[in-house]
Amino acid sequence: MKRSLTLFAALGLLSACSGSDESRSTLLRVVRTLPANEVVTGEESARDRKLLRDFQTNLRAVIPGLRIQPSLYSATSVQAELQRQTNSGLGPDLVISDAQTIQALFAARLLDPVALTPEQRQAIPAELLTRVSTSNGTITGLPVSQYIQLACYDKRKLKSAPKTLRELAQQSSEGNIFGLTQNFENLYWSVGSYGAGKALISSLRGETPTTQDVNQLVQWLTWLRAASFQQNVLFMNDQATLRQQLIKGNLHWISCWSTQLPQLREALKDNLGVGLLPAGPAGKATPVSRLQVWGLGRNSSHQQRLKSEELMQFIVLPWAQKTWALRYRTSYPVNPAAAQIINREIPGTQDLYLSTDQEDVRIGDEIQAALNQDPKLEQAMQSTLNHVIFGTETPSQAAATLNTKLGPSS
């Protein structure tokens, strides 16, 4: 009996300590995700903690009493983890992930819808909001920034990044070693360089692609095969291997994501060069953009929810958008007003701002969303690409295979 009373007293004391007064500090548990093919390492986790601690320190003046406790999960495991935590009432207050993961978590009833304020609606372009909306218009999360695919290179080995695929071929023949991943999402930028996206999207929509679209698809696949046959163009399994090889000096140029820049900067310091992905005969590269979206966990207390919403209100304001984008240089603002500042502050980045080419982004998103929804489609796409890369299927055969497998009858 005495022991039980002690337990009750302790519980009471703890709840008193945690308090609900606004003046007291509020702790928000924030879950962040890494892409599915990335392994969460200790270094990554430590970097994330440091970043959020820094973020928290900077926020103190704006949102007093706010404390953040981060957790890092791989996108493949986050749903199962959050399911268990949310069922127990121990779910996070905020989930920071990409649009697709946020959509999936919302569909699994692990997130609450976000009620946008007029200021937020004004701050975020409507087309970005559609990427986080359900069919009935519910907003599943708040887009906060965009991550894009870039070219990262070692300045000691390469003076500048190749601007076109022709230059890439030229430089590789001169002994520079280029690294790409076999993964379709990471190769999508080259789809735009050859204008091959239209054939793919037509197949996915169940339409018959035009001859011209198919030809462009065949051209892209031909380039892919030719690249794989080159001695100095290496295809790796995942993005993490590419980064490691660039850091070790085995690769001179890789395709990378803006989120990975801190790790590369830490390792290569001033020798890290960042540029655009090479354009092709059909036009500019169309790197996929990943939105960073903030979702609201379902278990928050009233106070925690208020603080979360306050933070979400603040984070899309031009000042915050500009400050974080410039400070970390891993993402680009969603707020067009802040994007203009970024473009002025960092010369050459206007091309990187993806809102300038909405059609390609839309096609890329649609393809990616379709593949994410149906693992069989993704497997079929990846398998066909592998056959082309390893030379077991000709580009024409592969184009026909893709048309068949991506179509609705498959």
Add this chain to the structure above:
Amino acid sequence: MSITPLLLTVSPRDILVEMLSWLAFLQRWSVLSQLLVLAVIVLVARTRSLQLQLNRYRLHQQVPEAIRVLLGPALVLILAAVFAACQAPFGLLRYFGLLWLGWNLFTPLKLLVQRVKPQFPIEELESTLFKPIYVITATVSMLSLLGSRENLARVGIANLFGVEITLGKVYTAIVAIYLVVTIASRPAAVMAWASGTIFGVRQQNRRGLELLFRYSVIAIGIVSVAYYIGINGNAFIAIAGGLSVGIGFGIKEIISNFISSIWLLFEGSVRPGEILMINGDPCTVRKLGLRATQLRRGRDGAELLIPNQTFFTQEAASYTAAETARRDSVVVGAAYDHDPDQVIALLLAIAEDHPKVKPYPPASAFVTDFADSSINYKVLFWVANPLDAFAVGSDLRREIWKRFEKEGITIPFPQRQVYPMQWPPSLQQSHNSQPTPDQPTPGQEPRNAS
């Protein structure tokens, strides 16, 4: 090379911050309500007055113990289902209910195993393996539920030889080493048994072999864990360098004892089951440990713990190193009246009749001395088990007394005659002393003294 950059940067801050963040869960009613329900049920289940009430209504007799211990967890699980039906968070209740249920299931399962197979060491396995594994699993799953498992696992707590040691690695290493040390005896016993069966190794050697296998399994386990943590060959060399200094100063004795134990096992001179003479007493080796050898003294059953290096630096008589039989002797004196051949024949017959005296090598008897009042004989005999020598010697002495008595052979012993005297002696006492009635006469000799 200084030690500081090799072995430091211990930072418990992240761990504390993570643990303190759990308090924030108490701001949520969904968590508080589950904890309160759980606390109430635990309180009721543990309240002594309620148990007394149950006693009064003799419910204890009506409901068996195996069922009664499951009532509390079952109630928690039912309430978890109610919470789930109301679409309220229920995972904490379910978790603690299952945890409680699992723990309480140990008792009925143990009883069941004991009933089905009494010789199965369920008690030992429960305390050394099942319950520790249960606690480890429960801790990890609780941390996972709190969303802290990954965070805590990735917190770097030390930098060892340039390798970042995270809390997760340390936890895994401790668990793995515990399991290796606990479980190692099983495969080692199987290997020793298999080698005994296949290669015909003797029973005594098997126990030594088992110990060697066990140390090998533990050593392989520890090295594997070190490699898992990321400590590479260079680090091992550095550790060995550091240890050599440590051995030189502080732990010389421990290492010396450990190396001695390994050496003794290889040499085969001190193995479990051996019989050694320690300070003149035969002792059986019971266990060859890392630091000391445990022996049982045959004389009084006392357990002796003797550091292994003692067997290296001091001599010890072994009766089992090559041959287990021991030779012992009994010395006896017989009067000068008797023919030594007759006595020797009798002594040999007595020794040969004893069931524990080995027929080969045969017993032998000798005349050892023409002493003041007796001819001394020594009978030497072999026994198979050295620990029996003392008892066999006793048996032979008793038998010698009886057979000498029967054959009329006397065992002389020194005699003393005491005369009361007066000073100055009276004339009668001086010239005509007579023995008192209680004094033995000079011709009468006592017999049968050993």
